[in-house]
Amino acid sequence: MKKISHLLALSAAMACGQAVADEAAIKKALSEFMPEGKIDAVKPSEIHGLYEVTMGGNIFYASEDGKYLVQGQLFDVQAKKNITETKLAGARKAELDKLGEQKMIIFKPDTPKHTVSVFTDIDCGYCRKLHSEIDQYLAQGITVRYMFFPRAGKGSDSYKKAVSVWCAADRNKALTTAKKGESLDSKSCENPVDEHMALGEAFGMNGTPMIVTQKGNILPGYVPAAQLAKILASE
Template sequence: MKRIVSAALLGLGWMLSGAVQADAKAVEEALKQNLPTLKPDSVQPSPIPGLYEVMMGAKLFYVSEDGRYLIQGSMVDVKDRKDLTEAKLAGARLTSLDKMGVGQMIVFKPKATKHVAYVFTDIDCGYCRKLHSEIDQYLAQGIEIRYLFFPRSGPNTESYFKAVSVWCAKDRNAAFTKAKKGDTPDRKDCDNPVDEQLALGNAFGANGTPMIITEKGDILPGYVPAAQLVKIMEQQAADQPEPQAAAKK
């Protein structure tokens, strides 16, 4: 009897799973009809019946099951006091950073890495320079700093060319530090990730620098001292489970 019940429940599970997948596929098809240029990475049911999560890179929005109504904003579980949208976005940010790869970043490593922070930076930003002037303090706290370029003035500007030149230098870390002290790097050009990093920062909603992404995928806008940053990251480690995308490599 138990075997019969178990088999029935298993069959029901497969049926429900297939129905969910079919519904998500129908939503995706409806989206294509209404917004043919939209190319979602995934479409999944949201916690609200009849509303679906649509993920595109590091962006998340919600759509009705007929694909007609699109909603942008945060979904909050009032009972549990949890921002469900931000939790999803945090994982998406880490996935995007993971896809870019640490080899496309300028990395300052401590002797023993306890935490990882991604920092979108502008060579000419005052608070970005302040942060890097204290790099030894971050390293002393065991925080590995992974820099990505975000020249706020945009492509083909002085700050942009400085970022490219630093990337193309023989010793990127040394060139980066010199540029942060105000030295203008010798103009160089080569294959570089600056445009990709600028686009990623925009996708994350950057409107200033420095912008710090923690190893949990949360955004900390602006300069955060090393002692404060390590406290934030330790608290996050205690409060939250590891997101799907790995923060440390």
């Protein structure tokens, strides 16, 4: 029995050592391929020989030697579960927690039940529609945490408006004013708009508004308050 126990322990140690070696090889290969990227984690995936690589709000897969990369969704057919999306949701939530509410503009109800994070563009029509109904979201107990994603890019009028809103004495009031199409005093200060944009890109944004639920799931586009409340209650 002792021999068997020793063999099992040795086998486990060898497997662990191999996994560590594979992770090191993958990190080395990826750092050479994407020197600007920051690898958060490398670990064995559900498929033998394939490793899961987490970078910010993204997940992709790599061969043991880091020579091959696979970008796509991994499904558990028997469980009828999208493994990749489930893990991506967790990664998004972690990234939002890392950013922190101090870098968001928050509209909070008297009795909070749910929280969503919304990437918004001041000049986006559906973004304006969503914000024009902010009282309906608050009435449903939904806390709305805004981040900026000016689709026209850095330096655009939308970008400058976002900065001016952030630098205003009352950000919530300034955001509402800007969403109505009314003019704002141009202001400049240290702001998180670039961080917002980088996070949106990491989340694979392709339009605004983009709602991220409290579990890290993405709801693209405008969602009416009552419908959103039902979705959040079912998470």
